[in-house]
Amino acid sequence: MAQDRRTSILDAAERLFAESGFDATPTARVAAEAKVPKGLVFYYFPHKIDLLLALVTERLPTHGPDEADRVVEPGDATTSLIRLDEHVGLAEHASATLRTILFREAGTHPEVGKHLRHLRQNLVALTENVLDRTVGVVLDPGLRRDAAHTFVAAMLDRANTVRTGEVAPDLAGVARVVSMALQPAR
Known part of the structure; x- marks a missing residue:
């Protein structure tokens, strides 16, 4: 379950960062897209840049x-x-x-x-x-x-x-x- 939520957050971030760019995408929008509380985004990724780095290091x-x-x-x-x-x-x-x-x-x-x-x-x-x-x-x-x-x-x-x-x-x-x-x- 926890891994599913983390994956959902990364999936949402990937879609939104590609669509709007990293800087133009607030973490609240990532949370809403992933259907998780905003605090959970920061639980897995303490800083917004950690989301971006997780995408490039884990998915490439x-x-x-x-x-x-x-x-x-x-x-x-x-x-x-x-x-x-x-x-x-x-x-x-x-x-x-x-x-x-x-x-x-x-x-x-x-x-x-x-x-x-x-x-x-x-x-x-x-x-x-x-x-x-x-x-x-x-x-x-x-x-x-x-x-x-x-x-x-x-x-x-x-x-x-x-x-x-x-x-x-x-x-x-x-x-x-x-x-x-x-x-x-x-």
């Missing part, structure tokens, strides 16, 4: 470099990167509203920006690990890092553009470009 996927084995296709960086994107699932994440919150609030709330940076760093490390395990040769560390940053930037851009209805980058095309850049010179 996290990935570490040790997940590379799940997606690697030896010798095929393009397929490995496409599998990585599918595994991470940023654009298909169950909560488009949560992506809206993350990208909107990252610039105005340092704690959210820090979480977005941490997410990006983890994705870059995972992508580097996938590339190392895929190509079968020792990659120049700078090239590997640049390739990983390029692919992660495209994944994050797609996640951001999908929520706004804009044309998203073709991740399979980006994977092919990154893969070609990692091929040894002939």
Whole structure:
């Protein structure tokens, strides 16, 4: 029962923060939407910012470099990167509203920006690990890092553009470009 109430509060906050923004959404409105007393919101989340932080830390996927084995296709960086994107699932994440919150609030709330940076760093490390395990040769560390940053930037851009209805980058095309850049010179 207690977990259900906490979940109801987070669900309501997620909907309302995505709709109106964090700063424009009073906790009383979150409580009303969740159908709980306002004091219960503060019981679970002593400060309003705690609600926002709980959303981004508990409801966004996290990935570490040790997940590379799940997606690697030896010798095929393009397929490995496409599998990585599918595994991470940023654009298909169950909560488009949560992506809206993350990208909107990252610039105005340092704690959210820090979480977005941490997410990006983890994705870059995972992508580097996938590339190392895929190509079968020792990659120049700078090239590997640049390739990983390029692919992660495209994944994050797609996640951001999908929520706004804009044309998203073709991740399979980006994977092919990154893969070609990692091929040894002939």
